[in-house]
Amino acid sequence: MRYFALSIIKLCFMASLLVMSVGANAASIPKMEGETLDKVERVYPKDFNGKSTMMVVLFDQDQQDQLDGWADAISDLPQDMPMVEIALIGKVNGMVKYFIKGGMRDLYEDSPERMARMMPYFGDADKVKKRMKITDITKVHAFLLSASGKVLWQAAGDYQGQFLTIPDDLK
Numbered sequence: 001m002r003y004f005a006l007s008i009i010k011l012c013f014m015a016s017l018l019v020m021s022v023g024a025n026a027a028s029i030p031k032m033e034g035e036t037l038d039k040v041e042r043v044y045p046k047d048f049n050g051k052s053t054m055m056v057v058l059f060d061q062d063q064q065d066q067l068d069g070w071a072d073a074i075s076d077l078p079q080d081m082p083m084v085e086i087a088l089i090g091k092v093n094g095m096v097k098y099f100i101k102g103g104m105r106d107l108y109e110d111s112p113e114r115m116a117r118m119m120p121y122f123g124d125a126d127k128v129k130k131r132m133k134i135t136d137i138t139k140v141h142a143f144l145l146s147a148s149g150k151v152l153w154q155a156a157g158d159y160q161g162q163f164l165t166i167p168d169d170l171k
Contacts (some may be wrong), residue, residue, distance in 0.1 A: 027151035045149030090125035
């Protein structure tokens with residue numbers, strides 16, 4: 001009987017390690033802090049406010065057309081699903097941040113909605129790419145994220161109706 005009880009305990013322990021390792025391998029966003037172009041402080045995923053959120057990530061200013069295509073398709077998302085746009089810049093000094101933000105604000109000055117959605121991220125870009133399992137930074141990436149920041153769905157490149165292909169059970 002004692003051997004049986006120890007075997008059950010050992011089996012439960014191994015099963016819990018397996019569950020934890022599977023969960024650890026799931027793609028998710030790390031905590032991302034920054035300021036949107038309309039100067040509102042954000043902390044993601046906390047500021048998803050309990051909702052699944054579409055996040056579109058840009059890696060280079062040459063990808064602006066791709067990003068704009070995804071942003072223009074916001075009407076294809078379920079009605080109450082928010083979208084955030086992240087310019088994944090990485091760590092730079094204060095003066096460089098100032099010029100980057102200024103240039104981005106000039107780009108979006110005619111679109112208050114885009115300024116409210118766009119956040120240049122000056123944190124650890126490699127950590128973001130690793131956690132979100134991004135290996136190809138030559139394309140814009142779109143992610144449907146759970147309220148806790150877990151990646152539920154993703155796509156890359158130009159927008160070609162991909163929002164319309166998100167399974168209903170993930171929306």
